[in-house]
Amino acid sequence: MRCIIGLAVVAATMAVPAAAQRPGDAIAGLWMNPYNSVAVRAGDCGSKLCGWVAWANAEAKSDAREEGVDPLIGVALLQDYQPSNASNWSGTIFVPDMDRHFSSTITLLDRDRLKVKGCLIGGFICKSQVWRRIEHLPDA
Template sequence: MAAATIAALLPIAASAAAPKGVWTNPRKTVRVQFQPCGDAICGKVIAATPQAEADAQRGGGAPLVGAMLFQDFRQNETGLWNGSVLVPDLGQTITGTIRQVDANTLVGEGCVFANIGCRTQTWTRVK
C-alpha cells in the first residue's frame, strides 16, 4: 500500500508548478522576475543595487538590470529545473538547476566546470 501511495505521488512532484514571480538573492542585492519563455521558464533581473551593478560591470557584462540571469529552464522527471545561469561577475554562463523547496524558497545550484567551482544559493520570494 505504501509503495502504491509513493508511486502515485511521484508524477505530482515531477509536475510541480514553475517558480514564477519575483525572487531575491541571499544578500538581497538582486531581484529576478521568473516567467514563462516559450515552453521553458526564464528569470530576468528587474532590480539590482549599485554594488551588484558594479560587480557585474567588473565581470565585463552588460548592465545587470534587464539581463536574463536564468535562461531556458526546463523541468526534468525528478522535479528539478535545468537550464543556463548567467554569472555576471564572472562574465560566464554556466549550467545549473533550480528547485522550489516551498512557496517562498528557491534553491539554485551551478558549477563553473564539471563539479568544480560549484555554488548553491537560496533565493526568497518577494511576490
C-alpha cells in the same frame, strides 16, 4: 449514450485547469538572492523557464559593469530551464560579475524558497544559494 457524453464533458472540463498550468508556474514571480543585492523576475520564455534581473543594488551593478555587463537590469540570469520533475528544473545560469555561464539546477523548496545551484567541470564544483520570493521590488 447521455452518460458517456456527460462523462466526456466532465473529463474535458477537469483537463482544462491541468493543461493551463505550465511547468514554470510555481516559480514564476519575483525572487531575491540571499545577499539582497539582486531581484530576479522568473517566467516563461517560449516553452522554457527564464529569469531576468528586475532590480539590483549599486554594488551588484558596479561588479557586473567591471566585467562588461552594463546595464545589469534586464539581463537573463536564468536561461532555458526545463522541468526534470515537479520541483526541479535544469538549465543555465549566467553570473554577470564573472561574465560566465554555468550548468544549473533550480529546486523549489517550498512556495517561497528556491535553491539555485550552478556547477562547472561536469558538476564537480558547485555553489548554491537559497532565494526567497518577494512580493514587490525594493525601492531604488
